[in-house]
């Protein structure tokens with residue numbers, strides 16, 4: 001496999017809505033498919049049938065039930081390679097991977113590198129290939145994951161790490177939370193024209209029944225309050241809300257995360 005084979009077209013990454021607001025991302029090339037975070041096997045089975053695909057790999061970003069619930073059934077039926085975070089003992093995982101590891105999907109001619117991005121959970125990982133990152137529940141459009149076991153400092157560092165990816169990197173998040181996140185973003189940073197433009201776009205997308213995802217690193221850097229903890233307008237609002245001026249970006253992030261928890 002050489003580099004010219006390591007790209008996948010966005011048209012070959014299909015969102016499978018699951019539960020209330022999850023997306024299971026299906027990747028396809030020719031007759032082969034992989035899925036990311038299959039919380040529900042029946043949704044994946046229906047897509048495989050519809051498109052005439054064979055499942056060869058499952059990528060898991062973290063251990064929460066709504067991301068792994070379909071693994072056992074899919075594994076029993078299709079025997080895919082199942083990649084999951086090294087720090088968790090997730091049933092059905094055939095290869096545990098950690099920061100810097102490579103995940104090669106030969107059938108799909110894809111090669112990912114694993115990024116450790118703890119915070120939402122202590123062992124959360126992302127899968128990155130040039131132009132694309134599967135970010136699980138760590139980075140959402142206009143928001144980020146809640147703290148379920150990790151610390152605010154970890155999540156802040158992880159988001160900063162994702163923000164260092166090239167601006168045109170497409171971010172495939174695991175939930176359709178964008179409109180709710182944008183409501184908070186507007187409270188946290190009242191003046192942000194780029195954010196207002198994205199809100200209008202997302203309202204139109206949702207009204208048409210379409211996903212707001214993937215987003216991009218460049219967009220999130222300009223509209224996502226959790227990536228903007230150095231922005232003066234946001235720092236002012238956080239200071240007013242919390243009654244204390246954050247001393248640095250990490251403190252601003254922690255205060256913002258606490259505020260969003262009760263917003």
Ligand SMILES: [Zn+2]
Nearest residue numbers: 062064120137
């Ligand atoms: Zn989760």
